[in-house]
Amino acid sequence: MESSTTYSIVEALTKAIVEHRLHPGTKLAEQKLADHFGVSRTLVRQALFQLSQNRLIRLEPARGAFVAAPSVAEAKQVFAVRRMLEAEMTRAFVRDSTPARIKSLKEHVAREQAAVDR
Known part of the structure; x- marks a missing residue:
């Protein structure tokens, strides 16, 4: 427990x-x-x-x-890794995309935008 x-x-x-x-x-x-x-x-x-x-x-x-407050060097490392991961995720999405997945992604982006607008 x-x-x-x-x-x-x-x-x-x-x-x-x-x-x-x-x-x-x-x-x-x-x-x-x-x-x-x-x-x-x-x-x-x-x-x-x-x-x-x-x-x-x-x-x-x-x-x-x-x-903790990350140092400039740590922040740069995080952003570098994030860029690599996001690029790979995008490649994988494009490679494996279907009309249903694209529709789902568009709906997700619309929900995010609605949340930002609130």
């Missing part, structure tokens, strides 16, 4: 960081997180440690946990 709970906390915080709902430099208070997730601070600490191993947060002794 504990490992699945820790995993759930890690997943939720990872998603919040990736979606920029938690910005670089944001302090992650253990007690607030424990209250939010309805768990002990021990489970929160385990999740924060895992996030620090993934370099999504940094743990500072006597200060706490903070959302």
Whole structure:
């Protein structure tokens, strides 16, 4: 149970960081997180440690946990990898496309645009 709970906390915080709902430099208070997730601070600490191993947060002794701010070099690496992945995904889509997949993609893009417009 504990490992699945820790995993759930890690997943939720990872998603919040990736979606920029938690910005670089944001302090992650253990007690607030424990209250939010309805768990002990021990489970929160385990999740924060895992996030620090993934370099999504940094743990500072006597200060706490903070959302990591990537360096310029790290950001460039991420964007380079993203460009490669997106190019390969596009090639695969074009190679394997069907009228149904193209229709589905157009519908998805329309939903994204509607969400942006709200």
